[in-house]
Amino acid sequence: SQKIEQNSEALNIQEGKTATLTCNYTNYSPAYLQWYRQDPGRGPVFLLLIRENEKEKRKERLKVTFDTTLKQSLFHITASQPADSATYLCALDGPGGSYIPTFGRGTSLIVHP
Amino acid sequence: GAGVSQSPSNKVTEKGKDVELRCDPISGHTALYWYRQSLGQGLEFLIYFQGNSAPDKSGLPSDRFSAERTGGSVSTLTIQRTQQEDSAVYLCASSPRGAHGYTFGSGTRLTVV
Structure with missing residues (x-):
């Protein structure tokens, strides 16, 4: 079955840095x-x-x-x-014109000042 | 309206009672979706309406759940004989035909006691 994986652990970063979140399917x-x-x-x-x-x-x-070979998206x-x-x-x-999106569980981002 | 409107924002009901949740989509949006989100879980698809076509009900978890959309606009999700496992946030989203970005309402938090 279709599976979407996002890191369940929160991502903690310092203000000003680049946050990178991953979505694998x-x-x-x-x-x-x-x-x-x-x-x-x-x-x-x-x-x-x-x-x-x-x-x-x-x-x-x-x-x-969006890398369809790796089946992965990175969000920065x-x-x-x-x-x-x-x-x-x-x-x-x-594909096939399906308009019913499947969602991942999400990753929490915490940006510290 | 300016956005997707859902009512009520919170609903507490006794086990076994019926509840109705309302969604008012953005004017002109032909597609309307219902999802539910349990604590710490992802969005679970329930039902999809597109214009005057028959709805896709493949996500409804049981026959206690039903939904209708009147005049291609407002939608009502009905849960009969509510159970404690129905407790969740019920989210509605809409989009123009052919679009793949969806506008969500703030949801109805349903608590079955």
Whole structure:
């Protein structure tokens, strides 16, 4: 069955450093991969989408890579700030036009001032 | 509206009672999803509506769960004869047709006592 793995341990980093979060998947060939941010008591907020034929996508301080051979996506936040502290979820959907995303459990990021 | 609206934000109910959860998607979004998130768990897909097509109910965990979407807009998720294991945050999301980034509401926290 399809499986999405994100590190269950919280990632602690110092302000100003680059945070890198990992999303691995198995038994899946997604056409689209998304990253979301979720704060306590809130719903996930969409951040970035990357397609299977794209290697890298950037938005301000965020960068996402997508390696369909390794079945892995990396999510980077450069110049991290305490306000970036949250849980980050990856989600996959497709192929075949499937519009039902499957979500990972998320990784908690804690940025220390 | 400006975002996806869910009500109530919190619901405490007695075991065996029926509950209705409401989702008001972004105007013009044809796709609507229900997920649930238990403490420390990932998002579990429940049901997907797309326009006037028959909904994809493949994620509903039992026949106690049902959902409808009236006029292609507001959706109601109904849980009959609630059980303690139904306690979770129920999240609704919507998106325009063909999009692969989803806008979530803040969720309804359901507690069955």
